[in-house]
Amino acid sequence: MISFLQQGVLWLLAAAILPVLIHLMNRRRHRTVQWAAMSFLLEATRESRGQKRLKHLVILTCRTLAILAIALVAARPLIGGFFGWNGGQLDTVVLILDRSVSMEIAPEGSSESKRLAVIQRVKSSLDEIGNPRLILMDSASGSAQDIDSPDILEELSAVKPTDTSANVPDLIIQAVDHITSQKLGRSEIWVASDLQAADWKHDEGKWASARAALQTLPQENALRVLALLGKPKSNISVQINSSRREAEELILEIQLFKNQGTQPVDVILNYNINGTSTSTPVRMQGQTLVRQERFAIPADSTSGYGYVSLTPDANPRDNVSYFAYGETKDTHSIIVSEIGESRAALEHAAALPGVDSQKSTTISPSEWLATPTDQASLILWQAPLPTEANAKKLTDFLNQGGVVICFPATTQPESSFQGISWEATESSAANMFFVVPNWNKNDGPLRNGLEDRPLPIQKLKAIRRAGILGDGSQLATWDDETSFLSRKFVGRGTLFFVSSLPDYSWSNLESGDILVPLIQRGLVAGSQRFGSGLAATVGSDAALPIAGEIRQRVDDYSETLSSNNDYSAGVWKFGDRLIATNRPYTEDNTTVISSENLDTFFKGTNYTLFEDQGSQENDSFTQEIWQAILVFMLACLILEAILCLQPKRPSELKSAAKTNSPSSQLASS
Amino acid sequence: MVGSAAGRHRSPHRGSSVEFAEYREYVAGDDTRRLDWKAYARSDRYYIKEFEADTNLRAYFIVDTSGSMQFSHGESMTRIDYAKQIAASLAYLTVDQGDAAGLSLCHEKLHLEIPPRRRASHLQQIFHTLNDIEPKGNTGLVGAMHDVAEKIPQRALVVVLSDFFCDMEAFSEALQHLRYRKHDVALFHLLDRQEIDFHFERPHRFVDMEDDTSIVAEPSLIADEYIQAMKAFLADIRTRAYDTNSSYNLITTDRPYEDILRDFLIDRLSKKGGKA
Structure with missing residues (x-):
């Protein structure tokens, strides 16, 4: 799709009619000459059809196209599929940014995560369409945040990685509510996501509500979906299915999941239990490995915590799973x-x-x-x-x-x-x-x-x-x-x-x-x-401290921004109680929804899907194509010039006329 | 050449001259003064010695006065003016050397003839007539050629000055008619350079000079076809002239007519063995 940054000059397109007008005027403003060799003229006119007229039409078309190209270049066309014809006239963009765990994986051919890639593209694209007002709605907090300048976008804590999942239909509903309540004028909702099924496939009731909300927007084509679909690099995730204490033993059921390939892979499992680290090499024969590990713990310990981690790979957010345990409970x-x-x-x-x-x-x-x-x-x-x-x-x-x-x-x-x-x-x-x-x-x-x-x-x-x-x-x-x-x-x-x-x-x-x-x-x-005092999923209410409790991270696996504590996995102390929070394990499933699913979700509404493979070759959804149009214009002009060149006329006539000798005349014939 | 007066041109009639032609046997009534006694002495037979007789030239100028002869483009001379100059010059040269010059003007509705005469006053009449020509209407060239072929009793030089924009088959028949009557035919094909090159830059309305019909055309679209048609026309007329043993001279009106006359006369000298 093509959009224009300077739509005001599109009226120049009307100038394309000039060659046709000039042609018609020329025909009307002909000169009159007395002519004797009329029979040859009539014969020539009868015979001059087909190729000659086609050539004349092509010349006229080339001139028209060349003027069209000039007008288009002046209007600064953009191409890239993410923007439509209305791209340059936006007042506000509400950016729904998927900050789920799956967005942290780096696609093949790129060293940066899908989340970082989409931020770069959003920045460049906003710049190219004149930097309309930007409101960020991240999937973790779900709150709208007015961004002064896209340049600071990647510095904001609201775009940093989280261990949450995303609820896209809910976010769309919230975005529409925000546009409506704040009277944001001509606005668009941009959804930047990897289309992971777990984040998009919520119940039909949610999507019905989202569709109804979108239909309340006055502007057509108000929703654009940027799908980061680049093939992810090879990645292995780890999760603790269960952790339970039986007397002096801690039993962990660990599951590894490989996102592609079924070849055997050697993996080092790193355990950290109450600050003591151990490692175990394991071999994954298939795509999934479930393993039970038993660890001795002091009989007198009332509680403890730890985590199981893998060496860093394509997605650093799914390489660890935390646990905490308390006293033995029947x-x-x-x-x-x-x-x-x-x-x-x-x-x-x-x-x-x-x-x-x-x-x-x-x-x-x-x-x-x-x-x-x-x-x-x-x-x-x-x-x-x-x-x-x-x-x-x-x-x-x-x-x-x-x-x-x-x-x-x-x-x-x-x-x-x-x-x-x-x-x-x-x-x-x-x-x-x-x-x-x-x-x-x-x-x-x-x-x-x-x-x-x-x-x-x-x-x-x-x-x-x-x-x-x-x-x-x-x-x-x-x-x-x-x-x-x-x-x-x-x-x-x-x-x-x-x-x-x-x-x-x-x-x-x-x-x-x-x-x-x-x-x-x-x-x-x-x-x-x-164990609600011991385990919770990031993003759920159980993973949040209750009033009066102070959150404090106790594990040493990684550090998090304090503003993102609520969206980060880890082992925490909420006041006196211990809790291990983990990402939703649905994020480990790399299944994505199809464009047919999207059509179903947005049935009855107009939306634009832009599929980005996530490579680093282009950091924008859009690309100015004036160079290509100029080349096209040049090609039109060259073709026009070639067609306008008169073929060299036979010289025999001239030489015959100049030479009066009958013999030479006959010879020339 | 056949003429009623002795002149500078070789005649098919035998007469008194210095140039020997042939022997023939004596018949009753022959002038005995022309008997070759030496031949009688050698062969014991009577022979008459024949000599070539010199006679005068009858030159007849047919000038096309149709509307198309008024054509000129740019600064070049009109076709009719060019024809007048050639006809007048040749008529002058003809009378000046004691030969007779006649004139025939023709277009669709007019056929004016001045019979050949050798007098200087007759030359003035030819000049006045040429001067008064006003080209108009369609051509009557073919009819005029037939008329000339029929009316001139003796062999003559028939000079035709025209653009030959006429029916080629009829024109060819008129040429054959002239040749049948033993006339020596010279064709002066007068064309403007623009009529051959067809070099126009922008659309033009072309108005027929003979019947005022018109056509609007884009020259760039039809130039090639026009030039091909013109080329075919020139080749055709040249072939027809060759077939009837006529002298053909394609002339563009941007050339000095003196050059044309010089070339024509030199060409005739080479053909007739030294005498024009």
Whole structure:
């Protein structure tokens, strides 16, 4: 797309009609001559068609184009796709800057991160369009900040790297609100992002709101998306899936993720526990490696902290994961179950024999309201889905970070919980089983275990199942692609639905190969709510100090700007309590959305997508193209000159006329 | 040349002259004074000795007076003025050496003829007539050539001065008619330099000098085609002149007419063995 910095001189384009006018005037202002050899003139006129007239038209076109080119050059055209025809007339630009972890990776061919690259391009582009007012809205704080000059943009703390994710639709809504409330005049929203799916794919409700907000703006084409899509360099991220203390041992479950390639890679894992550093070399065979490490800790220590780090690579923000631990705490499960075989299996999986720290309480559905849940990590609900007060209590538990796993009841009254309900039970054909061929091996309670070993899900055989109906996401599916395991995040907690029962009349779930890891991982996840004083995700409320608490960083991995403390991972002391904050691990997933996704998100609104490969060859979204137009003009003029050159006429006639000898005349003919 | 008076030009008739022509046998009625007695002595037969007889020239000038003869471009002489000068000069030279000069003026509606005479006063009449010419209308050249061919009883030099912008087939027939009547034909093709070069810079309205029709044209677009057409025309007329054994002289009006006359006369001398 082309835009113009000096649109005022575009009226010069009208001058392109001059050659045509001159041509027409010339034809009207002809001279009159008396002529004798009229028959030859008529014959010549009849024969002069086709190529000659085409040549004349080309000459006229060349002259017209040359004038057009002059007018275009005078208007200072820009090209680059990010700006449209209205680029030069902006009053305000609201820049939504994605400061998420994934923006810190450097694309191939560049040494600077996508975030730094986009800042440079924004600066150059703003300069080229006359530096309109710039308002920065960064993804971490979500607040609007008036920037005096783009020159200081990269110095601002509001553009520095963070360990947060981004919520793009929310930011767009906020930007529109800001433009509307501040009456910013002719404004555009520029979204600078790497289009990472985790930052863009929020629920459809958010996008519907964003679309509605954009449609309230008076200006068309008010949204421009700068997508930094350069292929990232090879990168490995580390995250601590769980950290728990068992007596005098600290157990860390560590996961490594490689963003490209499946070749084996040797990696050095650096551990720092309470200030003591150790290293372990490991070999990644695939794209993911899950590893459990146990560290001895003093029995008398009440708390501690540390981090696991990798050597620096393409993205320095995902090379570390922090943890903190406190005193040993028993885990409690509540099993709401009908009497039956499955109850025993659930009790067995929730409190493993020989593990004293795991306790479970089994109640009937009628006892639920009276049962306290403040010490519970996990609730297994194998009963008709709760309604009214029961449902509210269970929802409260979820909101506080608990994990609930629902199993089918033997009787299924028509009810739903959190938008999910059971379908009627279904039995398999005689001598046939329902099996689960597909499940998520990287995420959820059925993810691969240590050393990336998968769970033996294929051992599951069911003869009875209850369909799961609702808006949960599928983590495992039966062979007919209906859901075996669904998940829905509710508040800080997680709700699971399992489609069959650990009962011989339903399936072989009770054998433990699947049920035990499923419930134990739920237990670990649910226990995190008691570790809210120990772990949190950057950007969440839990990662912020409460009123009266003073934030102080205690780990020594890196330093952060005090103004960016809220958006930085690390081990912190909030007053007396210790907390390890980490980036949202969704940032490690490099999946990006497609342009079709964007079309869907912005359906009904006009937006411009500019895809930048992130190379350092050009530090601007725009490029003045006057040189190219001048070359074009020169080419037009040269072509015009060549075509205007009269071919050398035959000299025979002249020589014949000058030589009167009949013989020479005949010879010349 | 055939003439009614003795002159400077060789005649096909035998007569009294110093130049021997041939012997022929005596027939009754021959002048016995012309018997070659020496031949009789050698062969015992009567032979008459024939000599070439010198006679006078009849030159007939056909001048095209159509409207196109008024053409001139820039500072060059009009075609008709050029034709007048050539015709007048040649007529003067003709009468001056005792030959007869006649004149035929022609255009579409006028055919004026002055028969050949040798008197000086007759020359004045030719001059006055040439002086009074006003070119107009379409050409009547072909008709005039046919008329001349029919009316001149004896062989003559027919000099045609024109631009020859006429029907070539009819013109060719008129040439053959003249040659059939044994006339010696010289064509003076008068053209302006601009008519050959067609060198114009900007659009022009071209108005026909004979019938006032006009056409607006962009010279740069048609110049090549025009020049090709003109070239073909010149080649055609030159071929037709050659086929009828006529003398053809392409003349541009920017040349001094004295040069033209000199070249013409020298050319005729070389053709006729020393006598014009």
